[in-house]
Structures are given as C-alpha cells and as structure tokens.
Amino acid sequence: MSANNELMALDSDLQTRKTNLKEFETLTKSVLNYLPAVLTGHSDKNHYRIYINQQAGTTKYIRPINTNLFEMDSGKFEIKFQLFLDILGRIKVGDRKFSELELKIIDQTIYTIQQSIGSGLDLLVNPTFVKLLNCVYNSVGSGNGTLQVVACIVPLYYQETPNG
Numbered sequence: 659m660s661a662n663n664e665l666m667a668l669d670s671d672l673q674t675r676k677t678n679l680k681e682f683e684t685l686t687k688s689v690l691n692y693l694p695a696v697l698t699g700h701s702d703k704n705h706y707r708i709y710i711n712q713q714a715g716t717t718k719y720i721r722p723i724n725t726n727l728f729e730m731d732s733g734k735f736e737i738k739f740q741l742f743l744d745i746l747g748r749i750k751v752g753d754r755k756f757s758e759l760e761l762k763i764i765d766q767t768i769y770t771i772q773q774s775i776g777s778g779l780d781l782l783v784n785p786t787f788v789k790l791l792n793c794v795y796n797s798v799g800s801g802n803g804t805l806q807v808v809a810c811i812v813p814l815y816y817q818e819t820p821n822g
Contacts, residue, residue: 668692669782672775683739686771689778690732711781720777721787727769735770742767
C-alpha cells in the first residue's frame with residue numbers, strides 16, 4: 659500500500675466507529691506511527707506540548723498534549739496497553755488494589771488513545787482544536803488579528819494567525 663493510500667486509510671479509520679479495545683489499540687498505534695512522519699515542530703510549556711505540521715504553505719496545530727501522560731512511542735504504548743488489559747481483567751474479577759504505577763498505566767493508556775485519535779482528526783479530518791480556539795478568539799474579539807489564548811484557557815501560550 660502506498661503512503662497516500664495509508665493516509666487515506668487512516669483518515670477513514672479515524673472516522674469509523676470502534677466497538678472494542680483491540681480496534682482502539684490498532685487505531686492508536688497507527689496514529690502514533692503516523693505522527694512522527696508529519697510533525698515538523700512543537701511548542702512547550704511546563705509539561706504540555708503543541709505539535710505543528712507545516713507543509714505546502716499550510717500550518718496545522720494539534721491539541722495540547724500532556725507529555726507526562728501521552729506515550730508517543732507506539733512500541734511502548736503497545737506494552738502499556740497489554741498491562742492496561744491485564745489491569746482491566748483484575749478489575750473485572752473484583753480486584754481494587756493497584757500500585758501507583760498501575761494507576762498511572764490506566765491514565766496514560768486512556769489518555770494516549772483519546773489524544774492520539776484527536777490529534778489524527780486534527781491533522782487529517784477536521785482541526786477541531788484550532789476551531790475551538792478560533793471560537794474563543796471570536797467570542798472575546800481582538801483588534802490585532804492574532805489569537806492569544808492564555809494559560810487560564812489552555813495550559814500553553816498559543817498563537818494562531820486568522821488565516822491558519
């Protein structure tokens with residue numbers, strides 16, 4: 659399959675309803691494998707990062723990523739996902755005692771799944787994060803044409819030109 663066909667397949671997969679955890683794992687790994695190939699930069703503040711994709715004169719931003727929770731490496735995500743499934747199995751049989759590490763694995767796994775899907779949608783389908791920020795911008799107005807959402811709204815100082 660060519661890179662363009664894979665891109666189209668990921669675009670479609672992001673919009674297809676998922677019915678089980680295996681499908682979410684597969685989609686997450688696909689997005690995690692795609693992101694490094696298209697991200698061209700990032701901006702950091704504290705433990706949040708906004709990734710940037712610049713190509714053909716267009717700049718796209720993806721939603722802020724909490725670097726303490728998001729697992730960018732698909733191989734490491736796969737390991738954490740298997741541990742997550744083991745923990746879910748223990749919950750199913752009534753176990754409620756988990757270490758701090760196990761609780762972190764739950765948080766990281768769910769966060770990585772949801773943010774990777776959102777990031778893929780931001781890049782390939784509909785840039786909802788930027789649209790949200792533009793709505794915030796429009797609701798407060800600004801004479802200088804630059805969107806500036808401060809830390810009280812988004813945990814990152816973020817700028818976007820109106821044409822972006």
